[in-house]
Amino acid sequence: MSYRPARGQSEAERGEGLVGRTCGRPSDRFVHGLPTRHKRVEKRAPEPNDRSADEEDGPAAVTPGEPGGELGPPWDDLLAAALAAVREAADPGTLEAARVRFLGRNGEIPAALRAVGRLPAERRPAAGAAGNRVRTAVAAALTERAATLSRGELDARLATEVVDVTLPGRTPRQGHPHPLATTRAELERIFATLGFAVAEGPEVESEWYNFEALNMPSGHPARDSHDSFYLEDALAGEPAQGEGRLLLRTHTSPVQIRHMLARGGALPVRVVCPGRVYRRDDDATHSPMFHQLEGILVDRGISMAHLKGVLAEAARGLFGAKTRVRMRPSYFPFTEPSAEVDVSCVFCGGTGCATCKGSGWIEILGAGMVHPAVLTAGGYNPEEVSGFAFGIGIDRCAMLRFGIDQMRLLFEGDLRFLEQF
Numbered sequence: 066m067s068y069r070p071a072r073g074q075s076e077a078e079r080g081e082g083l084v085g086r087t088c089g090r091p092s093d094r095f096v097h098g099l100p101t102r103h104k105r106v107e108k109r110a111p112e113p114n115d116r117s118a119d120e121e122d123g124p125a126a127v128t129p130g131e132p133g134g135e136l137g138p139p140w141d142d143l144l145a146a147a148l149a150a151v152r153e154a155a156d157p158g159t160l161e162a163a164r165v166r167f168l169g170r171n172g173e174i175p176a177a178l179r180a181v182g183r184l185p186a187e188r189r190p191a192a193g194a195a196g197n198r199v200r201t202a203v204a205a206a207l208t209e210r211a212a213t214l215s216r217g218e219l220d221a222r223l224a225t226e227v228v229d230v231t232l233p234g235r236t237p238r239q240g241h242p243h244p245l246a247t248t249r250a251e252l253e254r255i256f257a258t259l260g261f262a263v264a265e266g267p268e269v270e271s272e273w274y275n276f277e278a279l280n281m282p283s284g285h286p287a288r289d290s291h292d293s294f295y296l297e298d299a300l301a302g303e304p305a306q307g308e309g310r311l312l313l314r315t316h317t318s319p320v321q322i323r324h325m326l327a328r329g330g331a332l333p334v335r336v337v338c339p340g341r342v343y344r345r346d347d348d349a350t351h352s353p354m355f356h357q358l359e360g361i362l363v364d365r366g367i368s369m370a371h372l373k374g375v376l377a378e379a380a381r382g383l384f385g386a387k388t389r390v391r392m393r394p395s396y397f398p399f400t401e402p403s404a405e406v407d408v409s410c411v412f413c414g415g416t417g418c419a420t421c422k423g424s425g426w427i428e429i430l431g432a433g434m435v436h437p438a439v440l441t442a443g444g445y446n447p448e449e450v451s452g453f454a455f456g457i458g459i460d461r462c463a464m465l466r467f468g469i470d471q472m473r474l475l476f477e478g479d480l481r482f483l484e485q486f
């Protein structure tokens with residue numbers, strides 16, 4: 066790495082100056098007049114003429130210069146050895162081995178620092194200070210060498226790896242809203258222009274909100290487990306007092322009941338509630354889960370005329386300005402009177418085609434005047450106020466808007482189908 070002149074070998078790597086400069090008292094550097102690094106000897110049995118062996122007191126059995134020797138650990142030797150190992154490490158693995166050998170928990174420098182504790186008290190401060198400086202210097206050298214090695218790796222990669230900037234880019238596949246999502250958003254937008262708020266609520270409901278409050282007392286056929294999905298008792302836990310069992314809501318009406326109760330009698334009530342609903346139906350034209358948008362308006366003096374006006378406006382918003390609306394008598398437990406609402410066929414404009422089976426009309430929603438029992442359950446007095454309500458199948462609207470003939474296509478998530486919208 067000769068082309069990086071600013072980053073030559075550091076003082077620590079060269080092993081210069083450290084102990085000698087900062088640990089300058091002769092007693093720290095020399096043993097019997099010689100630099101300690103020359104004095105390091107292997108552990109051996111004391112020889113008869115060994116001076117230390119003659120000493121009766123003090124740590125005579127320990128060779129001077131050895132860890133724990135009376136003159137302290139051989140810091141110069143340790144420093145030189147450690148810096149050499151660092152300098153010679155040519156790859157991160159070898160460098161790590163050097164770190165473990167010298168600075169690891171059982172490494173040579175920590176061992177030597179522990180030996181300082183066994184020195185005569187008056188020697189400990191200087192020996193300890195010298196040891197700490199060696200430890201710091203070795204740590205610094207390790208850090209710097211690690212940086213140098215990783216720079217080397219990067220340089221090697223930069224020299225060998227090539228990026229062909231002329232290759233064509235890979236365009237990520239972009240998602241887009243599902244036809245049901247756009248239909249729901251469009252319905253919400255249309256009803257928002259007519260002053261309706263949007264509310265959502267739980268898909269797991271109690272029998273009270275899903276049936277009782279909607280004028281469908283126990284014994285009503287729709288409450289049969291044949292027609293609705295009930296939760297296992299173990300799963301259901303404890304429904305609130307008097308609310309009955311838990312089930313997957315069969316319509317979004319419970320959200321409107323919750324909304325009315327939350328309004329606490331305030332007028333007007335004007336809300337649409339979109340979301341998933343569940344019924345035990347599964348055939349060519351039915352799915353056990355489908356989407357509904359229900360709406361309710363309660364105020365003083367609300368009549369069937371308001372209902373027809375709002376629905377005609379919504380149908381024109383959804384299917385075009387020329388769309389006409391008609392109502393036929395029908396029955397729902399929660400409205401009285403009730404009506405099926407048809408729009409003029411979006412495909413043939415009313416002349417008759419395959420989609421409308423030649424009738425010129427398409428049935429898209431049910432509606433009616435809110436039943437007095439339902440107003441009461443929602444906390445309103447049917448003697449003072451009246452209201453209309455309606456329910457639209459979002460899936461059916463999406464099929465009409467986009468000319469889709471099978472409902473299951475909306476739920477299968479097949480991209481070959483969905484990418485067309």
Ligand code: 2NL
Binds near residue numbers: 397
């Ligand atoms: C349908 C029929 C309908 C309602 C839904 C409703 C909600 C409350 C009170 C009274 Cl809180 N009614 N909703 C009313 C009439 C019909 O849906 O065939 N939908 C697809």
